[in-house]
Amino acid sequence: MAEPAVTFLLEKLSTLLAENVKLINDVKHEIQYMRDELETMTTFLRVADAAEDSNPQLKVWVKQVRDVAYEIEDIIHEFMLHLPNSNGCCPDFVHRLIFCLNNLNSHYEIAFQIQNIKSRIRTIEEGHERYHGIVNVPNQETVGEIDRRGDALLLEEDELVGIEHPKEEVVAWIVKGESKLKVVAVVGMGGLGKTVLVKKVFDDDVVKKHFQNHAWITVSQTFKVEELLKDTIHQLFDQVKIPVPHDIATMNRDKLKATIKDFLKQKRYLLVFDDVWSIEAWEAIKYVFPNEDQGSRVILTTRSMDVASSCSIETKGYVYQLNPLSEEESRILFCQKAFHGDSYPEHLSDICENILRRCGGLPLAIVAISRVLSTKKESNVNEWRMLINGLGSELEGNNQLESLKNILLLSFNYLPYYLKPCFMYLSCYPEDHLIEHNILVRQWIAEGFVKQKEGRTVEDVAQGYLNELVNRSLLRPVKTNDDGSVKISQIHDLYREIVLLKSQDQNFATTTVESNMVRVRRLSVHGALENSEVERCGARLCSLMSFHVEEPRSISSILNLIKSSKMLKVLDMTGIHLEKFPEVILELFHLKYLCLRNTGIKKLPGSIKKLQKLEMLDLKGTYITELPVGILKLLNLRQLLVYHHVLDSYMPYNYLLGFKALKGIGCLKSLQKLCVIEAYPGSHLLEEIATMTELRRISITKLTTKDCVALCSAITNLTKLSSLGARAVEGDVLDLQYLTSPPPFLQRLYLGGQLANFPHWIQSLRSLVKVYLRWSQLSDDPLQYLQDLPNLVHIEFLDAYIGEKLCFKAGKFQKLKLLGLDKLEALRSVIIEEGATPLLEKLIIQRCGLLERVPVGIERLANMKVLEFFDMPDEFISPLSPEKSGVEYWKVEHIPKVYHTYWRNGGWQVFSLDGALSHEESAKPGTAIVKTQGQRNWL
Incomplete structure (x- = not known):
């Protein structure tokens, strides 16, 4: 994986040369030379990166290129340490500047190091000449793909587990339905059995009788259109014993x-294209299929x-997403192969279960x-235990696992360089870590992995990268946002083993669980770190x-490591017990991402201003309530998160505590996220916020009625806002009628405090997906104002309505999935008219003491899950x-999960409808729960 390292380095070299940085001529010329030489290698590297695993000599050459790219990057970072701060506000950097100007030592040191690098590049260039003529794009045979397919196609159906239902569904799609041409796409991560499933469909007797012509075409990553078309012609003509065109x-x-299209005219055909890697592959072949209503x-x-x-959308076809085997199916398959169908021995039970979890x-x-x-x-x-504990090394060295490693590597090797x-x-x-996408995106950006594109923010580009990994089945979504985007995901254990092997091999990253910590560029501390x-x-x-x-000893080791790591760009100390801000952090000139989430820190030092490159500061879950004036010097900040929640059985009014607004915060023009900031009289906070036009998310608390005019004026200026939180001081009215032009792309709205009237402008928010109204005490049914919002997915009312009746009108709330009703103390009835809320999945009702019965019409909601x-x-x-022979049980018997929950003895106890104490974990009231693949997600 040298190409990404070189590509990112080229961008840095170009930036360094383009910026007005004082370089002595020799240094500047050498940097230009390095840039030009590395640029000539990038095209070749794109091929070599994918082929290095199958060519040991080439692997050495790629490693040399990668290492020299890393060394040049380190030299640049070292050089930047001796330059003055761009804002000229740090005396430390001024002293460095004087030193450099007087002695030029840093420049000459750089020149000396570059001379050494230059010599190495010439040696590498000689290797390039040797390999340039012999390296080709790896074919499928190189990476073991043909062997894997052959094995899959030879499997007998009685060897398979969990395939019957998918097979029946796909068979039904292709032999039934309308006569127009349909495309059926079977999608899933490598190794799930897509080829096996489709082959069993292809060979099914019903399918064979239904179609006149059949062909099975294997598509490679690097397919040639002509060869693929010729293969199709040979299969079609041979099947009917007709000679192929001479x-x-x-x-x-x-x-x-044209030959294929002519052959297929007026025929009912079934064509399978196995392992299609790109949309371009489909575009190259899709026009050969005649659509003559033949089925x-x-x-x-x-x-x-x-x-x-x-592929499927053009023909209004089908997508079958093949899921992993269930626990029971996995166990059956495992025992079938490891123990000839018998159960595993009791003394191996824990080990076998661990193996299945890893699979x-x-x-x-599993096989x-x-x-x-x-x-x-x-x-x-x-x-047995050694194999599962050392699975990564087994994948690398065990010939019996070679095909498994190769099929997983295919997905990695085919990734674009970025x-x-x-x-x-x-x-x-x-x-098994749950990866928060918001955090991961910021880490990628800080590392320099994400390149901004015209018309898009770097955050948008990074989110696109995440979507690509999810769509390529390399990340499994665990929790989604209300707009359907993925919020939390997981990487499959075996893919993690693959990237661990790659990372360690290339000195890209390692963990303290592993052994390779020499010259590593990224370190993840898992549990403990020793000074050695x-x-x-x-x-x-x-x-x-x-x-x-x-452990205090590990925390001390981490602080020692920080002290010696001046090149850090990303520092995440989540959950570490710290009583005060570690001063060693202030020397990290290159730091862009700093996360001190859930630490014990109570105060930031004013010298935080030294971290001039900082873009992300995450202080969630700390005890910080005020920020120093020095924070205003961090003009590159894009996210500032400072708040913690007050834990209680139910959500108290002041459940969210942020930080006191500081004068001048409007100078942070790059801020996109600002949470949670507390207004106070005379702070002029709202006037300053009105100038922060890059904001996408903001949450403001302790607003007074007097602030409402200025608040509305500020919100009008924030046209890029997608999430808005506003909460009044308890007892004050939040009057938002002054807002005439709300942010057009607002998706999430959190309003806390008594509302004078329902804000009329909410009805115009066509992008709104989530609305929370808390302590609003509205007298009019708020549903009448929300019912025509086309994208509304999530509604929560907490003490928001003082009326006796809520009515979901017929045909309204077509996308609503989550509904929470809490402490609506006068509410007596909820009516869901026919055709309303057809997609509702989750309903929570709590502390509505006068409510007489479950919502009328709930029995019609077929999608209800909880x-x-x-x-x-x-x-x-x-x-x-x-x-108890409940007269209303029939209304809810179609819902898989129905619970009633009570606060008892300092905790929540969850009961099923039959009165049994449930082992299901319950959410804290005020949150929604979705059951996904055996895990609960709190929304």
């Missing part, structure tokens, strides 16, 4: 396409949701690993992250109980 060898692309079908398999959607429902992994284990003695527990470092960065996270390990890490770290670090009641009276719950 001039097929000399046909051009258009003639080949023809095309099936393709792919790892990319983008490809699947693009994550991936059939290819491969179980076959290895079947050769080991069941009595040798240590041998996604490879982003994907490898996931190796920093612990096994710190000494091995060196001074070239650009990223340091910590997870579950508690219904939960918090602290509702027994006379409300009893009619729903099947054990």
